[in-house]
Amino acid sequence: MAQQEFIIQRYNPDTDESYEESFNVDVQPGQTVLDSLNAIKWEQDGTLSFRMSCRHAICGSCAMKVNGQSMLSCQTQVDAAAERGDPIRVGPQGNQHVIKDLVVDVEKFLLQFERAETWLEPYEDQDPPEREYRQKVEEFDHWSHASTCIHCGACYSDCTVAAVDENFLGPAALAKAYRFVMDSRDSKREERLQFLSEEQGGIWDCTRCYMCVQACPKDVLPMDAIMELRTLAIEAGHVNNHGVRHHKGFMSGVRKRGRLDEMMLPVQSVGIGRLLTGNLAAHKEMMDYTPGAIRLLKSRKLLTIAQRHGANAEGREQIERIFEEVEAEKHHHDVDAEAFGAEFETAIGGH
Ligand code: SF4
Ligand code: SF4
Numbered sequence: 001m002a003q004q005e006f007i008i009q010r011y012n013p014d015t016d017e018s019y020e021e022s023f024n025v026d027v028q029p030g031q032t033v034l035d036s037l038n039a040i041k042w043e044q045d046g047t048l049s050f051r052m053s054c055r056h057a058i059c060g061s062c063a064m065k066v067n068g069q070s071m072l073s074c075q076t077q078v079d080a081a082a083e084r085g086d087p088i089r090v091g092p093q094g095n096q097h098v099i100k101d102l103v104v105d106v107e108k109f110l111l112q113f114e115r116a117e118t119w120l121e122p123y124e125d126q127d128p129p130e131r132e133y134r135q136k137v138e139e140f141d142h143w144s145h146a147s148t149c150i151h152c153g154a155c156y157s158d159c160t161v162a163a164v165d166e167n168f169l170g171p172a173a174l175a176k177a178y179r180f181v182m183d184s185r186d187s188k189r190e191e192r193l194q195f196l197s198e199e200q201g202g203i204w205d206c207t208r209c210y211m212c213v214q215a216c217p218k219d220v221l222p223m224d225a226i227m228e229l230r231t232l233a234i235e236a237g238h239v240n241n242h243g244v245r246h247h248k249g250f251m252s253g254v255r256k257r258g259r260l261d262e263m264m265l266p267v268q269s270v271g272i273g274r275l276l277t278g279n280l281a282a283h284k285e286m287m288d289y290t291p292g293a294i295r296l297l298k299s300r301k302l303l304t305i306a307q308r309h310g311a312n313a314e315g316r317e318q319i320e321r322i323f324e325e326v327e328a329e330k331h332h333h334d335v336d337a338e339a340f341g342a343e344f345e346t347a348i349g350g351h
């Protein structure tokens, strides 16, 4: 048996006091961080608060930050978390209000599932089946990873967008939305794709930082699901929105000029057509970009006239080659995807 130091981030709501507290725990091989928190609570300080239930990585209630990263404390062994005898730091999940010690208010996180309406909407012109709604194994295979979510909130806790945007649906709700978009028994595929494309805080607000994939204990791959939703939304024709315009502006700038054109990007994202037709909302969006544009100007990050008109032609040829290779690759992928698409259409077409 060895001793391990834990430094726990604590919060007392009665005094509104936040502080760190150190505890030493006797640990055995295979002991988890949650076992150690229980040992502290039972033997040293009964006021320490945290959530737990199953202790088998099933209920999702024990997610917290261990050494700065969100994970299930019942799935994390002390040996794996302790580096070179350093203390293990334990804190509450991020992006949520702390109620006491390691307990956070999960309401904001769970509300995102309600916003995204993540439940099955069966076809109304079908009689309900006598038993369950059935799905083919091949269809299920395409989204099975997204169905394993245990709502632990680890992805939301580490999400870099949820940290700055209260309105972001977040990785878990978006992955769950993907699960229903892909489900051939669901009748609201189109409405879902439209909502997710146009809603502020939807699929286009993800910055692809990968943190959700890293944090998820169940390999749900939320970021991959969000990227897939973007492709599906574009293929379904949901292209008249800020996210798609931003994406296209980004690509065309790099392709034409060999680098990001930060002066044109806001104009392209807001929509040249919307601006020219005097759309008031579009002009307001442009005004919102003004402070950022001034900062770019001051830090000389905007393209020079020479760069805008063809400097660095050799570099641009290389970039054009990369674009062509990616397009060729995408063509092969599309041919493969077509087979599944046809199968999917047949499955939902027969309702
Ligand atoms: S990849 Fe997107 S959803 Fe995932 S953590 Fe980053 S910003 Fe959030
Ligand atoms: S996607 Fe993964 S990390 Fe996020 S809530 Fe579900 S199981 Fe937890």
Ligand code: FES
Pocket (backbone or CB within 6 Å): 051, 052, 053, 054, 055, 056, 057, 058, 059, 060, 061, 062, 063, 072, 073, 074, 075
């Ligand atoms: S206690 Fe249930 S997942 Fe950890």
